Amino acid sequence: MEFEQLIKIRRSIRGYREAGISETELREIFSCVRMAPSWKNSQTGRYYVALGEEAVKEVYECLPDFNRNNSANAAYIVTSFKKGISGFANGEATDHSGDIWGGYDLGLQNAYLVLKASDLGYDTLIMGLRDEDRLRKYFSIPEDEIIMPVIAIGRRKKDAVERVRKEADDIMTIR
Numbered sequence: 001m002e003f004e005q006l007i008k009i010r011r012s013i014r015g016y017r018e019a020g021i022s023e024t025e026l027r028e029i030f031s032c033v034r035m036a037p038s039w040k041n042s043q044t045g046r047y048y049v050a051l052g053e054e055a056v057k058e059v060y061e062c063l064p065d066f067n068r069n070n071s072a073n074a075a076y077i078v079t080s081f082k083k084g085i086s087g088f089a090n091g092e093a094t095d096h097s098g099d100i101w102g103g104y105d106l107g108l109q110n111a112y113l114v115l116k117a118s119d120l121g122y123d124t125l126i127m128g129l130r131d132e133d134r135l136r137k138y139f140s141i142p143e144d145e146i147i148m149p150v151i152a153i154g155r156r157k158k159d160a161v162e163r164v165r166k167e168a169d170d171i172m173t174i175r
């Protein structure tokens with residue numbers, strides 16, 4: 001799909017009729033996710049996919065009610081990153097941002113993820129509100145990973161609500 005078109009069709013979808021995504025398509029998405037840039041190519045993003053019935057139900061239960069309702073019938077991708085690597089040198093943070101750099105890298109990977117999902121005809125919802133401890137336990141996510149959003153992925157039942165965006169000139173300065 002043409003890039004500008006892809007940017008336009010990618011929206012947060014709150015209402016799914018089915019997940020409908022195969023392991024092959026997930027691998028296609030992750031073959032793009034792995035190409036995202038990262039601090040010194042540190043590639044600290046990690047992903048835990050809930051595709052099977054039991055795993056999907058477990059992740060669903062890790063969400064607050066409104067995120068449950070909005071993502072029901074979708075599959076889920078729990079996103080995390082290894083801490084203390086991106087933005088660090090010899091175990092020391094290189095600046096005041098510390099692990100924010102790891103979150104930054106993961107955000108870039110997640111942008112690739114949601115855009116490639118749209119390219120394949122799937123919709124997504126990034127959800128920052130989730131029960132992190134329960135997710136860690138279920139997927140045995142190591143303590144050296146910081147758990148970030150859960151991303152619902154599937155086929156939409158409802159279209160997106162229109163969102164107001166700032167104008168380009170409101171967010172950029174050129175000198």
Ligand SMILES: Cc1cc2nc3c(=O)[nH]c(=O)nc-3n(C[C@H](O)[C@H](O)[C@H](O)COP(=O)(O)O)c2cc1C
Pocket residue numbers: 010011012013014067070125126127128129149160163
């Ligand atoms: C880090 C992050 C956390 C978010 N958490 C939630 C969430 O918990 N529930 C939800 O419905 N939307 C969540 N969103 C989606 C945003 O509300 C949405 O991206 C924004 O309103 C812009 O709409 P659009 O994605 O349709 O363009 C989150 C988005 C991001 C990037």
